[in-house]
Amino acid sequence: MSIADEHVRTFEEARGRLSAIAYRMLGTVADAEDAVQDTYVRWSGAEHGDVREPVAWLTRVLTNVCLNRLTSARARREEYVGPWLPEPVVTEEPLTTLAERESVSMAMLVVLERLTPPQRAVFVLREAFGHSHAEIAAVLDITEVSSQQLYRRARGHVADGRARFTTSAEECRRITERFLSAARGGDQEALRSLFVEDVVAWADGGGKTTAARRPVSGADRVTRYLAWMSRDIPGLVVDLPDINGTPGVVASIDGVTVLAVSLHIVDGAIADIYLVANPDKLARLVVP
Structure with missing residues (x-):
């Protein structure tokens, strides 16, 4: 294997981890893929002889790429x-612990949007x-004390955002099935x-596409709002995969994904x- 091939292999071995970090940082698959690709370009042009720990180097570069992208993404999201x-x-791979499920959950990613x-x-x-x-501290070029302070503030925001998990995966599935049955059946009481x-x-x-432009709050209002889910739509197919x-x-509908629903159960x-x-956020959503 040539030196160039070895460098490619090193990157590919780290790709999964880099993609996971980038998705949690940026919140979209497309942005995460772009960030990983930018990191690969920088890795390809690096002086590899000066890199002692490739994974640490790649993590540092990727994180800083994501930080730059977050700054511009925030401006775009203000106009969303x-x-x-x-x-x-x-x-597709089952996440066995609450910590694993929580870290990639939709509820957690929504709360992370509130952080700097x-x-x-x-x-x-x-x-x-x-x-x-x-x-x-080494990744972000800050002191350990600064890292600890940022972490404490972030944890405070997360705690305020109620993005916590207290329900087992099995019970979540039962509740999701009951939700779908009641919503599709028009059983508002259930x-x-x-x-x-x-x-x-x-x-x-x-x-x-048609969607409420403001959050709908309160059990009665949300129940009435979801009445549209009971409509009989030709060609509709509903699956219950694990999402986040x-x-x-x-x-x-006719093979085109039109809606993804994720429940935060506490x-x-x-x-x-x-x-x-x-539709831009559903284009890559493929149910196995």
Whole structure:
């Protein structure tokens, strides 16, 4: 194997981890793929003899690429039509622990949008990938004390955002199946019984399809709002794959994905409903 091939292999071995970091940092698959590609370009042109730890080097470059992209993404999202939600992804490999499910959940990614880019970077590297503050400080070119301060602030925001998991994967699936049955069957009493009183429904249409442009709050209002899910639509197929680590709902019409629904379930009840209908965010969503 040539030296060039060895460098390519080193990068490919790290690609999965880099993609996972980038998705949690940026919230969309397309942006994550672009960030990973930018990192590869820089890796290809690097002086590899000066790189002692390739994975650490790649993580540092990728994180800083993501930080730059977050700054421009925030400006775009301020002009977004309606609520901006992360791009849903089907997680084919089962996530066995609450920590794994939480780190990639739609609820967590929504809360991470409220953090500053440095806070988000520190939180993702610390919580999802187990980096020490010394390692994070090296990645971001800051002091360990600064890393610890950013992490504490980020944890405070996350705690305020109720993005917590207290329900097992098995119970989440049962609740999701009951949600789908009640919504599709038009059983509003059964549907309302699944919600916490201050449940919120978030719909992301991006101005490209019909969707509520403001969050809908309260169990009664959300129940009435979801009445449209009981319509009889020709060619409709509904699947229940795992979306972002938890059971979700994917609807397609004549083979085209038109809706992805992710539920945030806390203590056995639905606290948030995330409905993604923006076709740009559904183009890559493939149900196995």
